[in-house]
Amino acid sequence: LSALTYSAVQGNIRARLARLLDRSAWTRLIEAGTAAEVSALIEQEHGVAARLPALQGRIAASTHTLVRFLPRSSREVVAWYNRRFEIENLKAVLRAIHYQVDARRAGDALIPIEDSSVRWADLLDAQSISAVIERLRGSPYARPLENALERYQQDGRLFPLEIALDLFYFQKLVRLMESLSPNEAAGARRFLGRSIAIQNLLWAYRFRIYGQMTPEQIINYTLHRAFEAGLDTVRRIALGAPLAVEAGRFGFKVPSGLSEVEALTGIEILAGRELWRRAIAALTRPLFDLAGVLAYLWLLDAEVRDVMILAEGKAMGLSGPEIARRMVRTA
């Protein structure tokens, strides 16, 4: 039955896989002399400018197309997963309003999401954060933002609004994943679940290391249900568990002698590489389940992330091998 329901999406992904950058394209990109050359190559390959919003907009559009072919239960998960771009846009809008950035300039930084029901230009025209929330009424984002509004007004920082959005988005994503059938849920956990767990772990450490937050704040600003990194993990981190120990539980070995900040960056890259390998392995077999779809979407994300690292690295004058060390892609 699963083969039947996923046959259309499988065909679609198979057709699209060829559009991912292949080994030779990556070699050309790494060997490119400047960031401009990288941009030109990307434009030639993908037909869109090598700008983060444009590339992410392309992923959003691809996901939107795939969603139509998915069975109802997993369709909801993938459709909600795709809303991460709306969350990114909302954060960009909030930043633009908070720092009073020109609406046109801020608009350029937004991810073009064709199927979004949010009127981004209208939001950017708002005079205040509360006006943005007012204009979001009717969308699912109004309530979490409204909940955090008073804290924002008292602290004068965007953090409460941003974290409220993130928590709202991920909590619902986890709930949707948990409501899948056991087989589908297992597939979803392999990529998305693992990725959410790692992110929760990194959040907890970032809040502790960079934010100097207290345990109760760390617990309130992280996910309590995040697969391998649930409330127990967060509590241990909040109470001071060393990064090497918690990372070890996830199978990541932190080289000794690294500071916690350096180790955090290292874990991020290691996690990315692990998921990249898993995605590649998943795509070498038939894709008749949700895991195949998520693996493909994850590869799209990873490709964009690597392209941006490459472009920024070139702009900073880093050498090819130096840039490659920061990338998720290993071959």
Place this chain on the structure above:
Amino acid sequence: MSFLAPEPMLESNFFVLEPDLEAVTAALAGMELLHLEDVAPEGWATSGEWTDLAHRYSALTERLAGMIQELQARAPQRKPSPESTPDSPLRPSPDWRDIEARTAMIETRVHAWRKRLEQVDVEAEKLKLGEAQVQLLVPLDVRLEDLRRLEYQTVTVGIMPAENVGRVAEALFQIPFILIPLETRKGRTLVLAACSTDHAAILDRALKSAFFESSSVPPEAFGKPEEALAALRSKAREIEQRRREIEDERAKLAYELSEDLARLWRRADACGKIAEAIRRFPKHGEVFLISGWVPASDIEKVRKTVQAAAGHPVAIEVLKADPSRQSVPSLVRAPRWLAPFEELVTTFWLASYNELDPTLIVTISFLIMYGMMFGDIGHGLMLLLVGLWLRRRRLDFGVLVAAAGASGMLFGLLYGSAFGQPVISARWLRPLEGMWTILLTAVAGGVVLLNIGFAMNLINAWRARDWPRFFLEKNGIAGIALYWALLGGGVGVAFGILPKSVLLLIPVLCTVLWFREPLAAAFWQRHAPPLGEALVTGFFELFEAVTGYASNSLSFIRLGAFAVAHEGLSGLVVSYSKGPWGWLVLLAGTFLVVGFEGVIVGIQALRLEYYEFFGRFFQGRGQPFIPLSLHTGGRHASMAVRT
């Protein structure tokens, strides 16, 4: 009789210089005679600026509509009327700033009023929370002043997102605490939290990071809890009074602003429509291309208006429509009286550009069929009254219902029946008595209608220059001849009117229909599948056509059957309406017959129209003529213009 066929259309391309663009587009939109087409000639591209402006206008219109709604002022007129057209020339790009500035000015006043209302609401809400908090303390029988001076305990009350209550409890895992959720409204929970003073900082951080909003016991609450409650309730009444006063200001504000708001809304809406249209026009250098369809009879009027609106010459290219390669919109200029019946056709589909519009014939045949099945003076009168009542409520559908009722009354006269009783002598027959006559008449009527369908198919095929369809198809010349050879020939030979040799036509015509595709390929170079495949499909199509002729004609027998059933059912109601509760049975039965059977009969008549009649000639798939307009939906966004 222009309403029998869509208006001839001309493909019109206007090459307009940028400075004239807004004036020309506004003039075209004002005329409502141009159906826009998206074209993209090589080297031409649309302009991003106009997309941006269109979005801005859309947002502006929504803001204005929001204020109108909020003030419950006169709602924006969606339906166009002469006074709803903005009076001065529309220029979306320079007008934007002015409309935006005036909107902002009004918004300032509306916002100020709303803010006061919100403040009162917040105060009321806080008071309510305070009340709930004090209510909790009633059993303690202590003075609130004493509670405020607690030395070893920290107690706080406030609201927080309902989903965060559990999270806060988890976050406080290091300290002993009390957390009591009191009530939840609109996803927010009123919470009482307490811990020892030593841990107050932890509790405070945990609550704050869970978006807790503290609502301390109102300062006016003092004394014992019951005394405090009375004071708070009195304060709540005061606030309620203030709220009423602010609400009253809404009407005053609406009175002052409604005219300006409506005018601004109309202007922003119209400018938005123009910007939205221009957004679609491709541009090359300084020249914009406006492309679309104009009714041939209006082209001169359009040409003159465009030239008058532009400051510079406008190159206008006018081309004849070629429906074989273009999708040409259908515009039928139907008389006003026919408008309520259009839906009989459009529910099925809209006539395509090359087709005759069957609305008139469908209206007449539908009403005859309906009346025939529902013939009763009393029941028809009830339906007529219902229809007139619906019409009074501005529902076009009412006219159809009333006409169906009138037709029922007419046939009731022919059947001599009112409310199932033979109150007058039948001008024609009583269905139950002349069952065979009415059944045969129904089939004969069906044959007439099918032949009208055949004739319309021939006209449509002729108009489309589709010769295989005209000559060789089951509804073309060959098919009609076969139908009559089967029906007329059969009946004629059976009654000895025609010689048996007439029947020899049947196999000849069958062969023509069977070889339809190879013949079309031979005579008109139409694409045909391989011969074997064409013959197999041709055979099955022939079989379907022959059985279809019979079943389609016999299908109309239901007209007679329903007429008989209607009389029978009505009679049954009358026969059971004896005794003390007889009037109730009569009333309920009559409503059942009129309501239930009235709907079924309508469905049956529609079924005969759509399956038996339309199947002969109607292809539909028409594209409605939706002219560029300053009004939402346009004056004639449908396929028909009332004349």
